[in-house]
Amino acid sequence: MSANSVTPAEEAKQQIPATHKQNPTTPPAKASPHRSLTHVLSSLKDLLSIAETLIVTTQQYARAMQSVLAHLSSLTPDPSTQRSLGAQRWQLMLLEDKQADALEKKREVQRYVDRVEKGEASMSAKEVKVLLIALANAL
Incomplete structure (x- = not known):
């Protein structure tokens, strides 16, 4: 084996793209706490936006279905059907x-996320978890 030869393991390691060499969900070791908090806040904002869309859409669905059921009720005089509707x-x-x-x-x-963003409040990983659980339970 010459000095320039590469072992099969080293060759395979070199062929792996850089993005696959580390777990993309794990932040880099040198990430500052501020950068991590900024990322968490950004993700929370995205989640809150999606949650609002889901909530509003569900409310619109409920109102539309109530209208349909009211119309069906007016078309169906049967007492059993009326009770069901x-x-x-x-x-x-x-x-x-x-x-x-x-x-x-x-x-x-x-409001809490906005306060954290402005530096008026702090947020730990445990608090993020509590917020996510509270929001999920509300949905």
């Missing part, structure tokens, strides 16, 4: 109320 409308009203609560929770999390 009434129960479905009630479930949709509960869904709408739950989404209103979820929207308030989302706004609460948004």
Whole structure:
């Protein structure tokens, strides 16, 4: 074996693209706490935006379904069907109320994230986890 020869293991290692040499979900070892917090805040903002879209869309769905059920109710005089439609409308009203609560929770999390971003509050990894769980439970 000459001095210029490369072992098969070294050759394979050289062929792996740089992006695959480290776990992309693990931040670089030299990442500053501020940079990590900025990344977390950015991700939280994205999540909050998606949550708001989901909440508003669900509210619109509930209202539209209530309208459809009201129309069906007016077309169907059968008492059994009326009770069934009434129960479905009630479930949709509960869904709408739950989404209103979820929207308030989302706004609460948004205010906290804004305060952290402005330096008025701090955020630990545990607090991020609590916020995510609270938001998920609200949805």
